[in-house]
Amino acid sequence: MTSEHLSKRLAKVADYVPQGARLADIGSDHAYLASYLVAAGRVEAAVCGEVAEGPYQSSLATVQARGLADCIQV
Structure with a gap:
């Protein structure tokens, strides 16, 4: 996933994440931010939090699909 695939809001958030950080993304928007930052080598690890089953399954599917x-x- 490249930055142009992130929404403008998530791309702006990504700009604030320090190189080498560990990310906790609560309400993770389908794990898009974490997937982008890990794939880009910007963060070492991430935790994506969701409380509802649908968004949890979407986040899990995103992470698994991207390896x-x-x-x-999640």
């Missing part, structure tokens, strides 16, 4: 389950916990 990032070793670095992102």
Whole structure:
């Protein structure tokens, strides 16, 4: 996922995340931010939090589809 695939809001948030950080994204918007930052090598690991089953499943599907389950916990 490249920055042009992020919404303007998420791209702006990504700009604030320090290189090498560990990310906790609560209400993770389908794990898009975490997926982008891990794939880009900007963060080492991430946790994506969701309380509703639908968004949880969407986040999990995003992480698995991108092969990032070793670095992102949903």
